[in-house]
Amino acid sequence: MMGECLRLSSMRIYAKLLKRMKVTVVSRSGREFIKGGLELHDLATVADLQEAIHKRSSKVRPVVLSYKKSLKDYCDENQNNITVVFKDLGPQVSYRTLFFFEYLGPLILYPIFYYFPVYKFFGYEGERVIHPVQIYALYYWCFHYFKRIMETFFVHRFSHATSPLSNVFRNCAYYWTFGSYIAYYVNHPLYTPVSDLQMKIGFGFGLVCQLANFYCHIILKNLRSPDGSGGYQIPRGFLFNIVTCANYTTEIYQWLGFNIATQSVAGYVFLVVATSIMTNWALAKHRHLKKLFDGKEGRPKYPHRWVILPPFL
Numbered sequence: 001m002m003g004e005c006l007r008l009s010s011m012r013i014y015a016k017l018l019k020r021m022k023v024t025v026v027s028r029s030g031r032e033f034i035k036g037g038l039e040l041h042d043l044a045t046v047a048d049l050q051e052a053i054h055k056r057s058s059k060v061r062p063v064v065l066s067y068k069k070s071l072k073d074y075c076d077e078n079q080n081n082i083t084v085v086f087k088d089l090g091p092q093v094s095y096r097t098l099f100f101f102e103y104l105g106p107l108i109l110y111p112i113f114y115y116f117p118v119y120k121f122f123g124y125e126g127e128r129v130i131h132p133v134q135i136y137a138l139y140y141w142c143f144h145y146f147k148r149i150m151e152t153f154f155v156h157r158f159s160h161a162t163s164p165l166s167n168v169f170r171n172c173a174y175y176w177t178f179g180s181y182i183a184y185y186v187n188h189p190l191y192t193p194v195s196d197l198q199m200k201i202g203f204g205f206g207l208v209c210q211l212a213n214f215y216c217h218i219i220l221k222n223l224r225s226p227d228g229s230g231g232y233q234i235p236r237g238f239l240f241n242i243v244t245c246a247n248y249t250t251e252i253y254q255w256l257g258f259n260i261a262t263q264s265v266a267g268y269v270f271l272v273v274a275t276s277i278m279t280n281w282a283l284a285k286h287r288h289l290k291k292l293f294d295g296k297e298g299r300p301k302y303p304h305r306w307v308i309l310p311p312f313l
Contacts, residue, residue: 106179206257
């Protein structure tokens with residue numbers, strides 16, 4: 001009991017010795033969001049600020065990523081009055097939630113076209129013959145999206161805490177629509193399979209790319225700390241020694257392998273759309289990394305690499 005009292009007394013004395021600082025919270029328009037501001041101790045972290053805002057405005061719980069950082073990391077250490085701009089991002093979801101639902105759709109929808117007599121609803125009453133390529137396509141497809149979901153929960157480290165809720169509907173529309181579109185044609189009773197050799201080449205190449213894609217994600221994971229921080233670094237090792245966005249490269253080529261094996265217009269449409277999206281992302285990242293690592297003032301110089309699609313780009 002006496003030890004507990006001494007501990008509490010020590011904590012009170014320590015708290016009194018800490019300097020106090022005034023934190024003014026304003027909206028983007030400059031309007032004061034928390035009337036009178038907040039008073040926090042000198043060693044307050046971002047998490048302390050988050051909790052203080054929530055206590056003063058119970059309807060709001062700010063979402064931040066680097067919650068362990070001290071507020072002094074964002075301003076002059078000798079500054080006792082700081083201003084924080086509060087931005088309402090609207091309804092948010094975690095990136096794991098976003099990725100889970102966008103990948104869950106294709107994982108469920110594709111087998112429906114394979115296992116269930118859905119084509120009767122489209123007017124086809126004939127007997128359906130399942131070709132080996134359709135069986136392997138099912139395995140390939142499900143392995144890919146199962147891998148994606150597992151990576152979402154156990155591999156990926158996100159640089160942003162949340163994503164707008166609207167992105168869930170947008171991304172699900174993209175993945176679920178293309179998943180159904182491809183599944184409809186690849187599993188169709190009138191589907192014409194490719195040669196056995198072409199099927200083996202396509203799926204073999206695609207599977208190698210899937211495994212390479214997983215390894216690329218492991219490399220990217222190790223560039224960040226568990227809380228998602230770590231800043232930008234030059235990815236090195238494996239395919240990253242020759243390609244800036246090797247994870248996108250292997251993603252594109254694994255779908256190329258799938259399409260070589262299955263040969264559907266729907267699959268190639270998806271490949272073209274996905275490639276254009278990832279190419280834009282890769283070009284932006286490549287430019288950003290070259291700007292960050294320009295070789296000046298002691299900064300390393302970004303090495304010469306392909307952007308995303310060797311030997312073309």
